[in-house]
Amino acid sequence: MNDAVSYLKCTGEVQKAIGLDKKALAEASPALSPLGHWYVHRFSVGRTKFFLFMSEVSLLSFVLQKSKTPVTTKTLPTLFLLGLSQLLSMKGIDAATIEKTVAPYLSGRFAKTDSRKTLGCMNDLVFQYTAMVEQGGGAASCDLSDVIWRANEIPQRTLGWEKSWVVTQSLIEGTDPVLKSASR
Incomplete structure (x- = not known):
């Protein structure tokens, strides 16, 4: 496990x-974890608030819809860890690899x-998520898992037109062939 601190x-x-x-x-020190530090933003679709989490390295992202439970400095890191674990599980990544990937973020x-x-990349994602949620009938009726899946399937210019899923998988596996040509 990595002793380096990771940042939201x-x-x-x-x-x-x-x-x-x-x-x-x-002050954020350089990231040593494969997915780097994570950016967090809050945006609205209609009257519903969402928190967007995005890896600064792979641009892997997911959104969490705000519920009645207040989001605080204590709950946000936990929500992030649960969301990241669920996202990686959705992709079919095994539990041991998920645990290893999430470990650097436990003391964020x-x-x-x-x-x-x-x-700028995050703002583009806000636009994409907003459009997909609205196309899905709004926050109350869209399939948020599908929206997240599709958002990570969008080729990213910053990644040399590769998809966030592909870059993330190569970083987690330590193969990293994609980023050599797409250096940010």
């Missing part, structure tokens, strides 16, 4: 929503976003 890099919108004091934000911290390029 929160946009100002998320910092405000979860009551995260700016003094609690750490909060940091502010620090890459305009990555924020």
Whole structure:
């Protein structure tokens, strides 16, 4: 297991929503985990709030619909870990590999976003998720698992037109052939 700290890099919108004091934000050190640090943003589709989580390395992403339970500085990391585990399971990745992939994030911290390029990718994903949720009939009736699956099947220019799923799988397996040609 990796002793390096991993960060949830929160946009100002998320910092405000979860009551995260700016003094609690750490300076992010370079990521040593295969999927890097994760960006977190909050957006609305209609009257429903979503939290978007995106790997800064592979652009793998998932959304969580806000429920009645408040999202706080204590609950956000847990929601992230559960969401990431479920996403990797959805892809058919075995439990041992999921555990190994999620391990670096167990002692994560909060940091502010620090890459305009990555924020641009995240904004594109917000647009894609919003459109797919609306096409699916809105937050109350869309198949959110299908929306997440399709969002990760979109070729990404930043990844040399590769899909987030493919890059993620190669990073987890340690093969990394895709990123050599798509260096960010």
